[in-house]
Amino acid sequence: METPPPGSRERAVAVVDLWAVRANTRALLAAARRAAPGAELMAVVKADGYGHGAAPVAREAVAAGAAVLGVATPGEAVQLRDAGIAAPVVAWLWVPGEDLRPALAAGVQLTVSSTQQLAALLDQAGAAAGGGPVPVHVKVDTGLGRGGVAPAALPELLAAVTAARLAGRVEVVGLMSHLANGEVPEDPSVADQLAVWDRARRAVRAAGLAPRWEHLANTGATLVHPATVGTLVRCGIGLYGLDPVPPGGGERQHPVALRPAMTLRAAVALVKRVPAGHGVSYGWTYRTTRETTLALVPLGYADGIPRAASNRAQVWLAGRRRTVAGQVAMDQFVVDCGDDPVAAGDEVLLFGPGDRGEPTASEWAVACGTIDYEIVTRVGPRVPRRHVSGSDRGAHRTEQGGRW
Ligand SMILES: Cc1ncc(COP(=O)(O)O)c(C=O)c1O
Known part of the structure; x- marks a missing residue:
């Protein structure tokens, strides 16, 4: 956006401090690596980077060490590509029947939460440019009760995914789930979800799959639930300098200082x-x-x-x-x-x-x-x-x- 001429006055402006985004990204990546050495960070830039501007934030986060970008919709992922951003991008919210071809052609990684979604993706995958296997993340509901396959239906989904993989149609690059209370220290639901997550991980391995990225933790969990940090953390709000962990007795409950951007x-x-x-x-x-x-x-x-x-x-x-x-x-x-x-x-x-x-x-x-x-x-x-x-x-x- 053009800077207005000197002396002119704007009605209003949201100034976004990219230096803060960079510092926050580094701090969260360091926190993840304290919990699990070698962990990588996905910068969540959905909803126009939580209002901060998806492309500038994505560029800054990648420069600060983010390995992956995360968005909700395939359309958001394509917009990042259109802005010239080449880093891996995952999109996790789409409907069967949606036109996925622009996202597939752009190499966007998609989540699959049902055999129906997998079939819908495979229907379009052949038509997309490249024609190689589509990178997918299997998404499992470990208790949030929102997206992801129910644990009882995971074996059926894994069987279908494995068949597609053996046919050279998909490559399973990720296993994903999301926490209900990741930002609450000592919340018992986190341990419950972790138990389901561990069973899902074992099932994925038993199916002969070895995804590079296993990701469960959001910002809050990265800060206060180190056991949830797998090989990748998905951080959104913390990149923007807002701390989701409620202060305990007025004090920050973890050592990471974030700066609002x-x-x-x-x-x-x-x-x-x-x-x-x-x-x-x-x-x-x-x-x-x-x-x-x-x-x-x-x-x-x-x-x-x-x-x-x-x-x-x-x-x-x-x-x-x-x-x-x-x-x-x-x-x-x-x-x-x-x-x-x-x-x-x-x-x-x-x-x-x-x-x-x-x-x-x-x-x-x-x-x-x-x-x-x-x-x-x-x-x-x-x-x-x-x-x-x-x-x-x-x-x-x-x-x-x-x-x-
Ligand atoms: C699936 C998923 N993962 C990760 C995040 C990032 O969470 P946070 O902004 O709390 O870090 C979100 C955001 O709502 C999400 O929907």
């Missing part, structure tokens, strides 16, 4: 003085208690600001934190600044790493009754993403309460 900021669109008793925004759920200055922030739920932030979440503006006043609307919300000096054009920080006093996405999540995954992922397409790294990181920081 996204800063969401806007420019104040308008300020005005209003008298005491003035209602603010739809439904007047906020009313001024004295004569005061209201500042209009030009971001709303169309930009991914949850309506649940109304009267709850905080922003950093004019040197301090201030709570959203009244309902968040589609395109805008209001902040009550009292008698503090605030002007149109002033910088508002919604969330970021917290360096300048601004809240983090995790704090927004608590205020809105959701998780920080949702806060960053839902930042909408009207908000440009600006990727910074190295020397230009500083250029995108202004002084507290400064104009930009």
Whole structure:
């Protein structure tokens, strides 16, 4: 995206610190390798890199040592290829009958969770460019109760996969499962899922398969359940610097410090003085208690600001934190600044790493009754993403309460 000319002001921008993505990737890879020497890392960049921009994040993560990229849909995988990214890519959510040819032609690795999915994949595999065996990951449900083959149906799927392999149609490069509570230290469900996982691994070997990648752990499990780290960890949220592990007694429960990569900021669109008793925004759920200055922030739920932030979440503006006043609307919300000096054009920080006093996405999540995954992922397409790294990181920081 083009940088706007000097002196011009943007309504809003999500600044993405690629240096942080790089540092987080390295830290997570090191954590995985402490648990299992030689482990590799899959950078999960689905949903446009959790809102951070899939291709720039993928490039940065690969440069920092990620061996594989992970996305949900085959279409997302093809977009990475179209962006010139050649690293192995796995896509794990597709429907039988979907046109897989672009993904197969691009060498995308697909998961198979049923014999029906395998048949659908083989139907199209012959037509795809190359014609060699399709790299697949067998996906097993070890207890999450979502995707993956049920353990009872695994033998049937393995028989079909083995037949396809012997016919030269597929190559089994991975065995995959997903945890329900990977980010919760000492959660007993993790041991239960691990037991099912170990049985699945043995069944896969007994079928004569030896996948290079056995992957179960997400970010949280990589940080607090070392036994789940196989030969590959699938890390998403941690790459973006958000820690999914709840602090215990206010303390981080593992040694890995992650740095939030996204800063969401806007420019104040308008300020005005209003008298005491003035209602603010739809439904007047906020009313001024004295004569005061209201500042209009030009971001709303169309930009991914949850309506649940109304009267709850905080922003950093004019040197301090201030709570959203009244309902968040589609395109805008209001902040009550009292008698503090605030002007149109002033910088508002919604969330970021917290360096300048601004809240983090995790704090927004608590205020809105959701998780920080949702806060960053839902930042909408009207908000440009600006990727910074190295020397230009500083250029995108202004002084507290400064104009930009
Ligand atoms: C199958 C799968 N693996 C890995 C991840 C990454 O998880 P996290 O972002 O918690 O690291 C996700 C994300 O939801 C996922 O759906």
